[in-house]
Amino acid sequence: MALSDRQPALLAGVRACLPLAPGVLLFGMVCGAAAAGVGLTPGQSFALSWLVFAGSSQIVATQLFAAGAPGWVIVLTGWVVNLRFMMYSATLAQQFRNESRLARWLAGYLLTDQAFAVTLARALDGRRDIPWFFLGIAATLWLLWQIASLAGIYLGALVPPRWSIDFVVALTFIGVLAPLLRDRALAAAAVAGGLTSVLLVLPLKLNLMAAALIGAGVGIGMERLWPKSQSGA
């Protein structure tokens, strides 16, 4: 991208964060508070926030730490939760072909669901300023996330338990899940994943891993059985 086009694209990305900010701040605070709440030190809790920087896998790791799961299970399960980033990376790579290595590595570090979704919508509109727009929105979301995490880590303990603020985590996932269920096969994958994690008790807290694999298997099976039910992919 030409140097003169970069700044407006970057700023447009920063502005595009505004509607996402309340949800990101709330989820970030809850993730920070959850990590500190299960006994991780502030340093470890904040490391989850900037080293992993992915709310759902941070929550999964936090829950598995609390449940006493072995380290390799925590890494493996958290990684499976984040496998979707590979899809985003493949799509985004087309747009970053002509950018420097630094820009591509930075884009990789900052890649999140929200930044990707908003940028993809803009790319589908035919805009040409995608790389720097993405860096603008992704870096701003990163900053909001770190601030929210720190607030959650240090202030989370002040929220009374009877407010059931932990349930915000479940609702956040529900909020992400509901729009994903665009066809029968995707819904079947979700139902299979949910039932597996509720009914199946595996040693070493491997339930989530099993739920992901069984859910994906059921989804692919449904797609084969009723190919017409597929609208996404």
Added chain:
Amino acid sequence: MAEIAIWGVIAGLGLATFATRLSFLALLGEAELPRWLKQILHYVPPAILAAIVAPQLLAGAPGLAATLDGPRTLAALAGFAVAHFTRSTFASIAAGMAVLWGLTLIQW
């Protein structure tokens, strides 16, 4: 878990996540995802999101004898309905928490 082991887990998950994010960006977009991997990646998110949520709606531990927690299940259904129609995570959180607090207040 020992202090050093916790750091190892956080760093390990951080590196694995970064490698996943960087994968195709580092390859300059020359490579393509194989079809079978694309299919699996398509279905893992709904499966794992539902798997994370479901145990939080239970009154006790998971297992064949698991029972649902009333207020949390109703709050989750409200959140799901709002998310389905508005596509807003924030609205879904607000609706779900309102239902949960309401039911807790009347000691349902």
